[in-house]
Amino acid sequence: MNIAIDIASWVLLTLGGVNLLIGGIGVLRMPDFYTRMHAASLTDSMGAILVILGIMLQAGLSLATVKLGAILAFLLLTSPTAANALAVSALLAGMKPRTGDAVQRTNHEADA
Amino acid sequence: MSTITLLFSIFLLTLLMITTMAIVRTRNLFVAVMLMGIASLLIAASFFLLDAADVALTEAAVGAGISTVLFLGALALTSERERSPSSLPLLSLGIVAIVALIVIYATFDQPPLGSPSAPVQAHLTPWYIESTRELIDIPNVVTAVLASFRGYDTLGEVIVVFTAGVGVLFLLGTGASASAAGAPLSEDNAGLRHYLIPRILGRLLIPFILLLGFYVQFHGEYSPGGGFQAGAIVAASIILYSLLEGEQRALLVIPQGVLLAMMVGGVLLYGAVGVAGLVLGGNFLDYSVLDSDPVKGQQWGILLIEIGIGITVAGVLISIFHAFASRGAA
Amino acid sequence: MDILGLYHYWVFAVLLMTGFYAIVAKPNLIKKLIGLSLFQSAVFLCYITFGKLAGGTAPIVGKGAELFSSPLPQVLILTAIVVSISTTALGLALVLRIKEAYGSIEEDEIQEQDAP
Numbered sequence: 001m002n003i004a005i006d007i008a009s010w011v012l013l014t015l016g017g018v019n020l021l022i023g024g025i026g027v028l029r030m031p032d033f034y035t036r037m038h039a040a041s042l043t044d045s046m047g048a049i050l051v052i053l054g055i056m057l058q059a060g061l062s063l064a065t066v067k068l069g070a071i072l073a074f075l076l077l078t079s080p081t082a083a084n085a086l087a088v089s090a091l092l093a094g095m096k097p098r099t100g101d102a103v104q105r106t107n108h109e110a111d112a
Numbered sequence: 113m114s115t116i117t118l119l120f121s122i123f124l125l126t127l128l129m130i131t132t133m134a135i136v137r138t139r140n141l142f143v144a145v146m147l148m149g150i151a152s153l154l155i156a157a158s159f160f161l162l163d164a165a166d167v168a169l170t171e172a173a174v175g176a177g178i179s180t181v182l183f184l185g186a187l188a189l190t191s192e193r194e195r196s197p198s199s200l201p202l203l204s205l206g207i208v209a210i211v212a213l214i215v216i217y218a219t220f221d222q223p224p225l226g227s228p229s230a231p232v233q234a235h236l237t238p239w240y241i242e243s244t245r246e247l248i249d250i251p252n253v254v255t256a257v258l259a260s261f262r263g264y265d266t267l268g269e270v271i272v273v274f275t276a277g278v279g280v281l282f283l284l285g286t287g288a289s290a291s292a293a294g295a296p297l298s299e300d301n302a303g304l305r306h307y308l309i310p311r312i313l314g315r316l317l318i319p320f321i322l323l324l325g326f327y328v329q330f331h332g333e334y335s336p337g338g339g340f341q342a343g344a345i346v347a348a349s350i351i352l353y354s355l356l357e358g359e360q361r362a363l364l365v366i367p368q369g370v371l372l373a374m375m376v377g378g379v380l381l382y383g384a385v386g387v388a389g390l391v392l393g394g395n396f397l398d399y400s401v402l403d404s405d406p407v408k409g410q411q412w413g414i415l416l417i418e419i420g421i422g423i424t425v426a427g428v429l430i431s432i433f434h435a436f437a438s439r440g441a442a
Numbered sequence: 443m444d445i446l447g448l449y450h451y452w453v454f455a456v457l458l459m460t461g462f463y464a465i466v467a468k469p470n471l472i473k474k475l476i477g478l479s480l481f482q483s484a485v486f487l488c489y490i491t492f493g494k495l496a497g498g499t500a501p502i503v504g505k506g507a508e509l510f511s512s513p514l515p516q517v518l519i520l521t522a523i524v525v526s527i528s529t530t531a532l533g534l535a536l537v538l539r540i541k542e543a544y545g546s547i548e549e550d551e552i553q554e555q556d557a558p
Contacts, residue, residue, distance in 0.1 A: 078317070084309050122446070125450065129457065132460045133460060136464045136468075141472055144476055163494060167520050170524065171486070175523070179527055182534060183534070186537060189541065190541045201467040208466075208467075212456060215454075224444045225451075225496075226447070226494050227447070228495060230492065240513055241513070252503075253503060254502075258521070277531075279535070283539055429528075
């Protein structure tokens with residue numbers, strides 16, 4: 001039973017860590033602001049949820065789990081809102097999302 | 113501190129050093145302020161790993177929250193870009209590097225991190241922990257030392273905070289003219305009222321932030337917390353409210369007069385508790401005489417002065433924010 | 443030489459001098475204040491590091507723990523953080539008034555205007 005819980009929590013923690021890593025790489029590699037935000041939201045959503053679920057399994061039925069649940073609830077509320085506010089203000093400040101042909105052009109540039 | 117924790121702490125501190133280098137290098141002040149928020153969070157996490165839960169709480173609320181807002185308010189009124197200098201200041205770089213090396217050389221005489229033979233651990237720490245158990249009987253030794261053993265010191269700090277608040281109000285005005293009584297709520301100074309999602313989330317979260325503030329205030333004798341942290345958290349929630357709903361509405365919730373009364377009232381409450389000790393036949397700030405049982409008296413005194421600290425800190429921080437914000441609106 | 447045990451103090455030294463560099467070498471007044479904040483943070487870190495005791499926990503008695511890190515540096519720094527934000531706000535207020543009076547927050551431009 002204990003081993004099952006340990007394995008489950010390790011799987012969750014590892015998956016969460018992988019998601020965080022992918023999100024981090026994405027922020028560095030993506031071509032423009034909006035796609036970078038998409039990558040950053042991966043760390044907020046999948047990464048944070050999986051890691052916190054993994055820690056909750058380790059903590060078991062205790063006060064710590066309740067606190068972790070509260071943290072998770074706050075994260076789920078605040079991070080999409082922050083992402084929304086960020087995107088709206090970027091749009092208002094005049095940042096245009098890059099459309100398909102722009103991406104193709106950079107690909108050609110990279111090829112040349 | 114176990115090896116894993118130590119390595120994690122070193123990792124955080126390395127990130128902190130990189131962040132500070134970036135802060136000093138960047139020419140865009142907006143970026144610098146945002147990086148300051150990250151640096152504050154990193155340093156708060158480091159404080160927590162060094163067993164300073166109270167300090168971490170304060171740094172997270174003040175450094176990452178309020179300080180960022182104040183710097184952004186100042187940037188909105190000045191310029192975001194720093195002019196590039198004519199030449200690299202080689203002299204300053206050289207002096208700074210030499211002094212850094214001297215300080216690092218001096219650390220070789222320091223006892224390493226966590227050493228029980230460090231001077232701090234030798235006499236003072238055991239005395240404070242034993243005396244707290246015996247004389248005050250509350251679990252959080254930090255609160256006991258802050259409010260009772262070093263009560264004079266804390267009174268001085270509260271007065272410094274109060275004076276700085278008064279200074280800001282003298283320099284920038286109270287912003288009372290911008291919110292003349294009875295003026296209709298204008299839409300152009302209405303914060304983020306056009307953005308639905310942040311406002312709705314703010315309405316959801318602000319009550320909980322306020323609740324956390326009061327919990328931190330009144331549970332400060334049992335868990336990390338106290339007046340300084342609670343004041344900062346309450347101020348942060350009111351600042352969030354005025355960012356979302358606009359200056360004028362925030363001033364309707366807590367008018368300028370009330371804020372001034374809070375600034376003065378907290379300091380007065382602190383001083384009054386001290387004088388009450390004098391009147392009842394003890395020394396200034398000696399709480400033991402406040403109740404027939406000296407231990408109960410200490411607990412009453414700590415509770416009262418923590419309330420005083422919280423009121424003053426919240427009043428000062430909110431007033432400072434309003435002073436900056438109304439300067440921008442004018 | 444105990445690298446792991448002294449690393450916190452080295453970070454303190456680097457942070458202190460980074461902040462100091464911003465104060466002396468940058469002409470922009472807001473950048474100077476940012477440097478001052480970094481300088482203060484470095485001192486906070488130094489104090490909290492002094493108080494750490496190996497194997498200790500946060501100084502809250504009564505949870506069965508017997509070893510505690512020192513509460514005294516924590517008390518000093520706790521108050522210092524709130525004082526630092528108040529004084530930084532005072533500095534920012536002065537910068538705003540300077541901007542209004544001189545139209546600039548760059549030190550050399552201000553001094554040029556002051557020159558007779």
